[in-house]
Amino acid sequence: MAGGRGRRRRAVQPSLAAEFVAATGALLCVVAADGRILLANPALQRFTGRPAEELVGALFWQVWVAPEHAELARDAVARSIATGQAHPQEADWLTGDGGRRRVAMHNDVLLDCAGRPYAVACVGIDVTDQRQHEARLHQRAETDRLTGIPHRGALFDALRRHLDGGTGQGCALAFCDLDGFKVVNDEHGHGAGDWLLRAVATRLSGLLGPGELVARFGGDEFVLLVPRPDPDRVAALAALASAAVAEPFASPCGPLAVGVSVGVAVGRPGELADELVARADRAMYGAKTHRRRRLRGE
Structure with a gap:
């Protein structure tokens, strides 16, 4: 049965997971309950123009969040930790050169071994070009x-x-x-x-x-x-x-x-x-x- 086959599958090897995180063009990060960055993959490092050693430990809303949205971003993480639920979002992120890109985010709450929320994991996709294309189509229509x-x-x-x-x-x-x-x-x-x-x-x-x-x-x-x-x-x-x-x-x-x-x-x-x-x-x-x-x- 499908369930049996699922139980016999091997867990993803740590090295394979690390290779994926390093190779993907998606902007991957893990943010702790206090807003400090625990993980930032190479794509996010390139996006922000900062190496991993500068990103890890920094407050995420001081790195890529637009200033006018900083309080909302902090509140979203706090609510996710408090409720154990995170929701998809879309917002402008700041690039390393001061530009803005529209990013669609899929967010998940990470739980410790006791089942308590301790961080939020985010997969960000740059949808700037797509949104601009949609806006042009809408304007043309x-x-x-x-x-x-x-x-x-x-x-x-x-x-x-x-x-x-x-x-x-x-x-x-x-x-x-x-x-x-x-x-x-x-x-x-x-x-x-x-x-x-x-x-x-x-x-x-x-x-x-x-x-x-x-x-x-x-x-x-x-x-x-x-x-x-x-x-x-x-x-x-x-x-x-x-x-x-x-x-x-x-x-x-x-x-x-x-x-x-x-x-x-x-x-x-x-x-x-x-x-x-x-x-x-x-x-x-x-x-x-x-x-x-x-x-x-x-």
């Missing part, structure tokens, strides 16, 4: 291909977070629709129109404050999001957008001029994203109608 800013789906994801009835704090929108964009397409071609959309996206992006977002809603429509229900800020942002777009664009085919109609709306937690966008859209059409009437002298 949420980015409008033409303009390089978030697309409509990303906007609605943000709206749902801000308008969530339990955790959201509300937000405000400025819905922007270009005036005269069709004329640019008709006179200069779609290539010029695409260039103009990218240029508008760049100008609008330059207006954003912390946490604010601009997304291409579709066609020649853009939406600016303020991550709080602040009517003064969204009104100021709408004015800035109008002034920015009104400045002529120096394109490869000559100066291009368009205007923009902007409608604003403020949303509170619990409101549906579609409803908030619809209110901002209606306000934009009201502004566009008023603009046309003014140009006609009505």
